[in-house]
Amino acid sequence: MKQKLTDTLRGLWKELIRKDKIAHRISPFVALLLSLVAAGLVVTATGANALEAYTALFKGALGSVSSIKQTIRYTIPIFLLGLSFSVCSRGGFFAIGQEGQMYAAALLLVCVQCYLPHLPQPLMMILMVICGIVAAVVCALIPAITKHYFGVNEAMVFVMLNYISLLLVEYLFLHSPLRNPDSASYPKSIAVAPTISTVALYIGVIAILILFILLIKKSIPGYRLRMVGQNTAYAKASGLPVTQTILFSAVLGGGLAGLASISEVLGVYHVVYNNFASALGFKGVTVALLGMHNPLGMLFASLLLGALQGGSVMLSTTTDVSPEIVSVVEGFIMFFSSVNLAVMIGRITDSRKRRKYHKEERAAQ
Amino acid sequence: MNITQLLGLTVRLLVPTLLVALGGIFSFRIKVFPLGLEGYMLAGCFLAVTGTYLFGSPYLGMAFAAILVMLLALIFAFFVIELSVNPVICAFAINTIVAGMTRFLMIPVFGSSGRIYLDSALALPRFQVPIIKSIPIVADIFNNHSALVYVALLLPFVIQFVYYKTNYGLSLRATGAYEEAAVAVGISTRKVRYIALMTTGCLAGLGGAQLSLTANLFNVGMTDGRGFTALAAIVLSAGEPIRAFLGCILFGLCDALVLNLSSEGIPIQFLSMLPYILAILFAVMPPVIRKLSERTAFSKLQLRIRQNDPEILASRAFHHSVNSEE
Known part of the structure; x- marks a missing residue:
């Protein structure tokens, strides 16, 4: 028994310090x-x-407790955006458009508030969540489709969509019924009533984390996603539905970005500013x-x-260092x-080996 | 505001974007998508104002910006070429760093945050061009600009010449089109790539410098998506300098209209959106058309086979006989 335990531990330790993995x-x-x-x-x-x-x-x-709360409040949208970026890059495309997706989702939330203000609160909340997710998914699907069917660079389309949705939001929050009547010159939406409590937000994020792990590690779509992401040609040859899988990853990524937007608007701000997501844009990537x-x-x-x-x-x-x-x-x-350290070290050792080989070659001559 | 004034403003506004776009084309040609243009441009703006402030001359400030942004581009090139980092991530990392740095360094360097005005004695000198000055309408549009404007207006033609008439241009196009083949004929693709990426940095830095020094001020986030507008121009042009020039003229006109109309309370967001919408359309349309035409050609062929077109039958019979002979 004891022997077995030490063996397992030794195995784990060896796995941990495997030379090819440790740099990674x-x-x-x-x-x-x-x-x-x-x-x-x-x-x-x-x-x-x-x-x-x-x-x-x-x-x-x-x-302090309040500052930890503040930290977690900032963590939640960043984490959701990280998941969103990650799932898309597993599917093999580069989703840097979470900012635009968040704006699209927020826009639809405000639309629901504006045009259906008399719905009962729970119904309104459900409708908002659905609308937010749908808007973000549509925004994520456009680049996925243009990339997959027509080979257009998706990063470019995402960047352009980000700017388009930002400007659209700015326009609508200045010149439409969605505009907040209190703010004359600054783009700001009407107040959004339904509220997600902090506790519900925490529980929701943990549930999403668990679902995400299950999906990626244990489910069939997750396995397909991994295969397509790592080697599309092989996945295609083995008869996997590559197109569906890639679009599925886009839908999932868009949905997560939509959830991030919902958590920000319904959980924290209760109103949408025209640049509420601009600081978040690339944190998901990081x-x-x-x-x-x-x-x-x-x-x-x-x-x-x-x-x-x-x-x-x-x-x-407390200090005179600017928070920037x-x-x-x-x-x-x-x-x-x-930079992946493993790739870098591999390169250095490769070139060293090559130099050594050339030296020996020369010596042999 | 009359038309000639509007066009004069257009010339002034299109130049920074044009310089940045022309720089970006060098990256675009070697298949590195130039998403870092925004960061380069912002760095150029900041460094040009800093250099002018430190050395007391706008031209030295401009050179300072161009050289330092070129070094920034060298770091980017090193990461992308030597460490095989994903260029998109690296470009956005540079954008983030530059945006943060310019905000952070405002206070230590200039002692104020948000916005810094340069002394009006340090403004870029404007030139009265001898012949143009005396032609009535043209004078309003092309006269009384700073030196870099005239350089920038000639630059697309120079770069067109570099691409299609020089050895370096040929190597650049070969590296972008088919790297293995370029290596096989003895082109040092690594050198070509380094030079291209550094030229991108240099020209984008100059574009930023032009933007901030014409206004004689720097404010935080002053590029405001102009780097991506330049990217849109590159996408429209598919990497051709003169077409990029035309795109920049269009976007410059939009910019000038935006400046004019915004004071009158007309919603200008859709006009600002135009470059981005056009970029997506121009990126998506050619492959869509190609695909559709391929599809129609294919279906036509199938239709002819189904209708027992004699020509098709004859060619089939011919192929069949050739194959059976073997």
Whole structure:
């Protein structure tokens, strides 16, 4: 019994430090460290104390119960967007249009509030959730279809759709019945009544996390998704429905982005501003990269980004470092975590081997 | 505001976008989608104002911006070429970093946040061009601009020449079209790629510099999607410099109209949307048309087979006989 246990443990340890895997595993931590150092250098170069700034950030994020609540409030949409990006990239396309999808979803929520204001609250809530998801899904399907059927670069279409939906929202919140009568010049919508309580939001996110893990790891569509994402040609040859799978991933990604929008509007703001999602746009990408597309990894990554966001308030009150440093840190995290350490080390050893081979060749001659 | 004033404004507004778009074409040609243009442009704006502020001359500021943004592009190129990072992610990371950095560095560098005005003595000098000055309508449109405007208006033709008449242009097109073949004929594709990506940075930085120095100010987020408008122009042109020039003229006109109409309370959002809508349409239409025409050709062929078209039957019989002889 004891022997068996030690054997399993040894096996686990060996698996953990496998030479080809270890670089892969530590690369997010290296990326995080590098980006903190890089942002720290920027802070130091401007004559402030970087350590002090990081301490203030940490205290602001996790120092008290209210700040932890604040951190979790920022974490939720970021996490959902991370899942959304991750599921789409499993399907093999690059969903950077979550911002536009969130605007589309929010727009439809406001439409429901505006044109059906007398519905009973629960019915209205359900209708809103459905409408929000549908709007985001439609926005996600356009690039998926144009990419899959016509080979158009999806990143470009997503970026353009982001701007189109942003401008559409700006127009509608200035010149239509959706406009808030109190705000004359600033684009803002009418108040949205139904409310999701914080507890319900937490439970919902945990449920989504569990469903997501089950879907990706244990279900048939999840398996298909993984196969199509890793090797489309092979999946096609084995008779998998490639088109459906890719469109399915787009629908799932759009739905998650719609949920993020719903959680923001119904859970936090209860009103839609024209740029409420602009800061969130690429955080989903960062989360998916830093969490290496692993659901739990992404949870930690989004907690980290949420903590950065939550801590930035403390930064501006206690130190003279401007809270904008947070977005610099985020940018650096995205930048460094896009490098896969395993690939890099593989390249270096490859070139070393090649050089050695050439040397031997020359010596033999 | 009359038409000639509007066109003069158009010329002024189209130049930053044009420079950025021409830079982006170099990346587009080697199949690296230039999504980092927005970040490069914003960095160019900020660095040009900083350089002008530090060195006391707008031209030095411009050079400062162009060189530093080129270095930024070099980092991007290193990540994409050597570390095989996904260029889309890397580009957006650069956009995020630049947006954050420009906000963050405002206070340490200029001591104010949000917006910084340069001293009017540091404004870009404007030129009276000898011949153009004396022609009545043309003078209103093309006279009294800064130096880079005239350079930028000639640049599409220069770049057209570079693409189609020089060795580098040929290598660039070969690398983009079929990299293995380019390697096989002895082109150093790595060098070609580095030069292309760095030229993108340099020109985009200049475009940003032009944007901020013409207005003589920097404010946070001042590019406001212009980098992506340039990207739209590139998509419209499918990588042809002169067509990109035409696209930029259209978008510049839209921009000028937006500036004019917004003060009159007319909704201008749809006009600002135009570049993005056109970009999607122009990206999607050619493959759709190709696919549809392929489909109709195919169905026509099938129809002829079904109707026992004598020509088809004859060719089938011919192929059959050839095959059976073997």
